Amino acid sequence: MTLDDFMEVDTQKAELGRLLFYDKILSGNRNISCGTCHHPAFGTSDGLSLGLGEGGLGLGPDRVSGTGLDRIVKRVPRNAPALWNIGAKSISVLMHDGRISVDPIYGNGFNTPAEEWLPDGLESLIAAQALFPMTSSIEMAGNVGENEVIGATRDRIDAAWPIIAKRVRTIPAYGDRFVAAFDEVDTSEEVSITQIAEALAHFMVQDFTSFDSSFDAYLAGNETALTDQQRKGMELFFGDVGCSSCHSGPLFSDQQFHALGLPAFGPGRTRKFDPYARDVGRMGETDDLKDAYRFRTPMLRNVALTAPYGHNGAYPTLERMIRHHMTPEAARLAWSPGDLTLPDVPWLSDIDFVIQQDRIEMERQAHARDIHIASRNDSDIAALVAFLESLTGSAAKSGNSRIPEQVPSGLDIDR
CATH class of the missing domain: 1.10.760.10 (Cytochrome c-like domain)
Structure with missing residues (x-):
């Protein structure tokens, strides 16, 4: 394998994606990030048979179910898949059941649970996949009545993503980074969930591509x-x-x-x-x-x-x-x-x-x-x-994917 087998990476977008990957701002209750369940310390998974998503506390096998009204209401039903090499150009289907795939059926290039409501402009399968944990009540969105993200998701799946995008772009440190990284973004007000998903994709391809075994x-x-x-x-x-x-x-x-x-x-x-x-x-x-x-x-x-x-x-x-x-x-x-x-x-x-x-x-x-x-x-x-x-891989074994010291939202990071 060579880097030509993978999606081309823009470093500026990838480093923005690194911050987003570990920032809990993308979750409904601001209490879980992508990196919580896809952590380098556990091979970009979580070390659990079935994960504890929204409402859980801690990291990996030490994660617990939370208490009171904030506790989890259901285990994540499947094992958290590792993220190694999912930016390969040859991959046309993702998830254990293949529910996210490259397909022209809905006119946006992909067949996903969002069907025709998937945001426009997504350039890769991995970017499309990155959107769906944000709308899952048991993964990142939270339970009905807890926040505006899950409420919007229940109305229609695409109603939640603008809420998340506004959260991100109104943080000046994020807004400025998006303007610098994306040619189509002239002001922070133009940042949408599409750019957020693409930044996440660039990060995952940059840090989790592995063929040095x-x-x-x-x-x-x-x-x-x-x-x-x-x-x-x-x-x-x-x-x-x-x-x-x-x-x-x-x-x-x-x-x-x-x-x-x-x-x-x-x-x-x-x-x-x-x-x-x-x-x-x-x-x-x-x-x-x-x-x-x-x-x-x-x-x-x-x-x-x-x-x-x-x-x-x-x-x-x-x-x-x-x-x-x-x-x-x-x-x-x-x-x-x-x-x-x-x-x-x-x-x-x-x-x-x-x-x-x-x-x-x-x-x-x-x-x-x-x-x-x-x-x-x-x-x-x-x-x-x-x-x-x-x-x-040597890099994977050494766990050299860097976790940021802090994220622009100021929320804590699961390490």
């Missing part, structure tokens, strides 16, 4: 860059085991959707007519029964930094995730809630595992399986883990 050094001709065990794992990955049939290409993903039959728990990302907490995956976007329980193939660069694994963070280690691919029935039997990094939230405990009481639904999910890999011995599995660890 030991594996990359090996491809470049350094035969000593991989250990003997890592080379064995590479041969298995691209050979007999067949991992590369789905984890293909330089990003290690075919960008398609596959069912693994992972253990089910949590609230799930339910549709309006789902009667209980379940997650049908890609079918929730397409309404096509053949897509039931299928989820997007994750990209694997820096995967060793982004535990836990699976669309719901079911497995704590790469070894456990690999074993599930090979023997899903045995893996589900061996699985228990103790495998999760799931902060205790007593008022949600009845919901966390209610899906497991539905025998028919559990059988449906267990039988939805697209991946069939022969079981391997412990040595082979250890070699595969070692190879996946060789995909960790």
Whole structure:
């Protein structure tokens, strides 16, 4: 891979995006930022199986659910995806269920939950994606009655974004930076959510593009860059085991959707007519029964930094995730809630595992399986883990993405 494979970055926009990424001004209640759930310390994820968004306190596995009227009302239904390399030009679909994609269907270049109400002028898929946590009640927007952002979202999704944009542009330090960074912006009054999303996109591409791993050094001709065990794992990955049939290409993903039959728990990302907490995956976007329980193939660069694994963070280690691919029935039997990094939230405990009481639904999910890999011995599995660890970039491993000391809003930063 080279930088030509990624969206071109404007440094001035990226540094403005850095401030916005860590500034809680983008959230309804001014209490959570993009960086709270996509933090460099946790591989640009949050270290949790299912996140605690709006209302939570703290960072990573130490995050707690809050108290009183400000406490969380629902877990984030899916594992927070890492942000590595999502600025690649070859990516045309994002999110676990692919609900954000490049598509001309609505005349704005993208197929998103905002449909025809997506703001005009967005230049990249990653910028389009950046808008939607701001309108999610459980991620950043807050609960109905708490602030004007969530109230506007309930009227129509695009009604919230001008409110957020006004918050940002009326802070002089932000307004001046936008005028300097964007040619189309002559005064701070012209700043819209489009420029905010683009600044966030430039930052994420600048700081979270990663192709400087030991594996990359090996491809470049350094035969000593991989250990003997890592080379064995590479041969298995691209050979007999067949991992590369789905984890293909330089990003290690075919960008398609596959069912693994992972253990089910949590609230799930339910549709309006789902009667209980379940997650049908890609079918929730397409309404096509053949897509039931299928989820997007994750990209694997820096995967060793982004535990836990699976669309719901079911497995704590790469070894456990690999074993599930090979023997899903045995893996589900061996699985228990103790495998999760799931902060205790007593008022949600009845919901966390209610899906497991539905025998028919559990059988449906267990039988939805697209991946069939022969079981391997412990040595082979250890070699595969070692190879996946060789995909960790040097910059990512050192955690050198800089967190600002302060942000223009003056709000505190989660570190």
